[in-house]
Amino acid sequence: xxxxxxxxxxxxxxxxxxxxxxxxxxxxxxxxxxxxxxxxxxxxxxxxxxxxxxxxxxxxxxxxxxxxxxxxxxxxxxxxxxxxxxxxxxxxxxxxxxxxxxxxxxxxxxxxxxxxxxxxxxxxxxxxxxxxxxxxxxxxxxxxxxxxxxxxxxxxxxxxxxxxxxxxxxxxxxxxxxxxxxxxxxxxxxxxxxxxxxxxxxxxxxxxxxxxxxxxxxxxxxxxxxxxxxxxxxxxxxxxxxxxxxxxxxxxxxxxxxxxxxxxxxxxxxxxxxxxxxxxxxxxxxxxxxxxxxxxxxxxxxxxxxxxxxxxxxxxxxxxxxxxxxxxxxxxxxxxxxxxxxxxxxxxxxxxxxxxxxxxxxxxxxxxxxxxxxxxxxxxxxxxxxxxxxxxxxxxxxxxxxxxxxxxxxxxxxxxxxxxxxxx
Numbered sequence: 001x002x003x004x005x006x007x008x009x010x011x012x013x014x015x016x017x018x019x020x021x022x023x024x025x026x027x028x029x030x031x032x033x034x035x036x037x038x039x040x041x042x043x044x045x046x047x048x049x050x051x052x053x054x055x056x057x058x059x060x061x062x063x064x065x066x067x068x069x070x071x072x073x074x075x076x077x078x079x080x081x082x083x084x085x086x087x088x089x090x091x092x093x094x095x096x097x098x099x100x101x102x103x104x105x106x107x108x109x110x111x112x113x114x115x116x117x118x119x120x121x122x123x124x125x126x127x128x129x130x131x132x133x134x135x136x137x138x139x140x141x142x143x144x145x146x147x148x149x150x151x152x153x154x155x156x157x158x159x160x161x162x163x164x165x166x167x168x169x170x171x172x173x174x175x176x177x178x179x180x181x182x183x184x185x186x187x188x189x190x191x192x193x194x195x196x197x198x199x200x201x202x203x204x205x206x207x208x209x210x211x212x213x214x215x216x217x218x219x220x221x222x223x224x225x226x227x228x229x230x231x232x233x234x235x236x237x238x239x240x241x242x243x244x245x246x247x248x249x250x251x252x253x254x255x256x257x258x259x260x261x262x263x264x265x266x267x268x269x270x271x272x273x274x275x276x277x278x279x280x281x282x283x284x285x286x287x288x289x290x291x292x293x294x295x296x297x298x299x300x301x302x303x304x305x306x307x308x309x310x311x312x313x314x315x316x317x318x319x320x321x322x323x324x325x326x327x328x329x330x331x332x333x334x335x336x337x338x339x340x341x342x343x344x345x346x347x348x349x350x351x352x353x354x355x356x357x358x359x360x361x362x363x364x365x366x367x368x369x370x371x372x373x374x375x376x377x378x379x380x381x382x383x384x385x386x387x388x389x390x391x392x393x394x395x396x397x398x399x400x401x402x403x404x405x406x407x408x409x410x411x412x413x414x415x416x417x418x419x420x421x422x423x424x
Contacts, residue, residue, distance in 0.1 A: 017053035081114040152203035161241035161269040162299025168210040185216045193223040198235045205234040209242035241270020247367040250327045253317040273299035290337040320376040329382040331360045
């Protein structure tokens with residue numbers, strides 16, 4: 001009698017996508033994973049089993065999720081935006097019989113969260129009207145609003161205005177940039193205003209003070225005015241502090257230094273927190289005085305700002321205390337060079353352009369008038385004449401010239417690779 005070796009049955013991992021996904025959300029509920037950890041784990045699941053079973057499991061889980069869990073899902077979903085995922089979801093929505101109706105409505109919500117043009121009030125654009133009832137549309141709109149309210153709740157846990165600012169920036173940096181779509185933000189504004197409560201007013205106030213879109217700023221301002229007329233106002237101190245910033249101090253390194261200059265402008269935010277913008281101007285080729293890099297510090301106590309910024313900044317160069325109008329003139333001249341030389345601004349500049357506008361480019365007349373600083377560079381012109389300075393070049397910048405001019409982020413050279421030489 002012949003003996004046949006028994007074959008070990010292979011387990012189809014695709015069938016385990018749902019239980020594996022459920023296990024990840026259970027870990028999130030127990031506090032073992034934060035939002036970033038959950039995203040990394042779900043992305044790993046998609047890489048191992050393929051995106052299709054993972055997305056199918058996500059749609060099914062979201063359809064039966066509690067309100068609290070939906071908030072987590074709404075934060076996760078935009079980060080899973082990939083072209084193949086979007087194509088697959090559209091295929092499932094539009095193919096007859098591919099999904100039950102409630103799952104199709106859920107898939108539409110997911111597509112909308114991923115930045116797709118989805119009108120939840122007119123699902124006839126996606127499948128026949130005979131397939132759905134009015135309550136299905138209301139459910140889908142409720143799911144979308146749940147995600148927004150989850151974001152608003154997270155903001156209420158911020159400790160100070162600088163932290164609120166950082167959280168809003170983090171939302172804008174979600175892969176795919178869906179939260180930073182002007183149309184989506186305008187729709188979010190209308191949805192939140194319709195709820196007419198202080199949670200929504202908190203979010204609208206934060207959005208008004210952090211958006212880079214003038215139209216969104218105007219829409220949120222009008223929405224807040226209408227809510228206030230009905231007695232609904234923002235209430236969270238850290239969020240309200242966004243509108244209470246006051247000029248604190250400004251510093252810069254020697255503007256006649258031949259290579260680079262640091263410029264720092266700091267404001268006091270609600271609760272006595274100090275936050276600063278730091279600009280790096282480069283006088284070498286191809287910059288010639290343009291803004292090369294910049295960032296916003298986190299919020300700090302005044303003593304920490306003094307010890308970590310004022311006393312340790314500037315790359316070893318002395319920091320001079322200067323007036324706000326000198327910073328304004330310096331940044332204006334640098335921006336003019338960026339435009340004239342067609343050098344892209346750092347992405348950080350665009351992400352916090354509302355702060356640059358308010359604190360450095362166009363500070364209020366009140367802030368300029370109230371500045372009684374003794375300018376340590378007061379004996380020099382606001383914009384020094386650099387025509388007699390040698391034009392320098394850095395080997396590192398020349399090597400990455402194409403990347404610089406196309407706006408791609410180029411890592412700064414290591415300190416030990418300081419290869420300078422003068423242009424002849």
